[in-house]
Amino acid sequence: AMPSRKVPSPKHRIPHLLPSPWQAASSSFSNCRSCKALPSGSSTEVPADTTKPAVASPSVSSADATLVISLLAMAYTIWNMDKVNLSVAVVPMVKQFQWSPSVVGTIQSSFFWGYVLMQIPGGVLARAIGGKTTLLVGFTLFSLATCLIPVAATSSLPSLLACRALVGIGEGVTPPAATALIAQWFGPRDRARAMGIAGFAQNMGAVGGLILAPSIIDAWGWPWVFTSFGGLGLVWAAAWAALAKEPKESGASAQPSQKAGEDDRPGILGALFGIPWLAFLRQPSVWAIVIVHFCYNYGFYTLL
Known part of the structure; x- marks a missing residue:
C-alpha cells in the first residue's frame, strides 16, 4: 500500500480562494490515500470521472470572455482617467477660486476618503450580488459625480469635497468587482494574462488622462475635463449593461468547485462572515x- 502522508486539515484552507491546481491536487491526493499498490507494469493513469458533469473553463479566445476583458480594460482606463483629472484641472481652479495650499491638499485627498472606505465592501458586494452589477453601480456613481464637479466647485467647498468623495466611493468598488470577474471568467493559465491586460489599461488611463486634460482645458476650459471624462464613463456603463455577462449567464465558470450555470451568491452577510x-x-x-x-x-x- 502507498505510504500515508499528512494532508492539510480543511480548517487551515481558505475556501473558494485557493488556486485551482492546488484544489485539484489536494482532492486527487486525498482520493488516492487508500489506493493499493499497483501490479508491476500497470498504468498509473487515473481514468476520467464520468459521473460528474464537465465544468467549462473559458479562455481568452472565447467570444464572451474576450468581450468581458475588452470592456474591463476600457473600464480600467476610464476610471484612472477620472482619478487623475483633478491633478491637472486644479491648477486653473486654484487661480479662479483662490484656494490655499491646505485647501488644495484637502480637495485632493477627499477622493481617497471614499476610495479607501469601499475596498473591502466592494469585494463583499461583488460576491453577494455579482461583479457585473457591482461594477455597473460603481461606474455610474463615480461618472455622475465627476460630471457634477464643476457645479459643486462653483457652489461651495463642502459640495466639492462631497462630490469628490463620491467619486472615490464609486471607484472604490470597481477594482474588487473587476478582479472578481476576471477570476470567475479565466482559468489559472489565462488569469495572469487577463490581469496583465487590465494593469496595462490602468496605467494607460493615468497617462492618457494627464495628456488629454491640459488640451481640453486649453480648448474649452477646466469644467470640460470633468464633463467629458464623466460622460465617457456613462457611455461605458451603458455598453457594460447591454453587453457584459456574468459567467453563469453564458453557462461557463472558471471555478472548479462551481458547476456551469450555477449561481454561487451567499448574500451580503454570507459574503462578509x-x-x-x-x-x-x-x-x-x-x-x-x-x-x-x-x-x-x-x-x-x-x-x-
Missing part, C-alpha cells in the same frame, strides 16, 4: 503583498 479573515491575516504572503502594494501606492500617488 463567510470570509476566513483570521486565516488571511496569518498568511505571511498576504502581508508581503500588503507591504509591497503600500510602497507602490505611496510612491505612485505622491508623484501623481
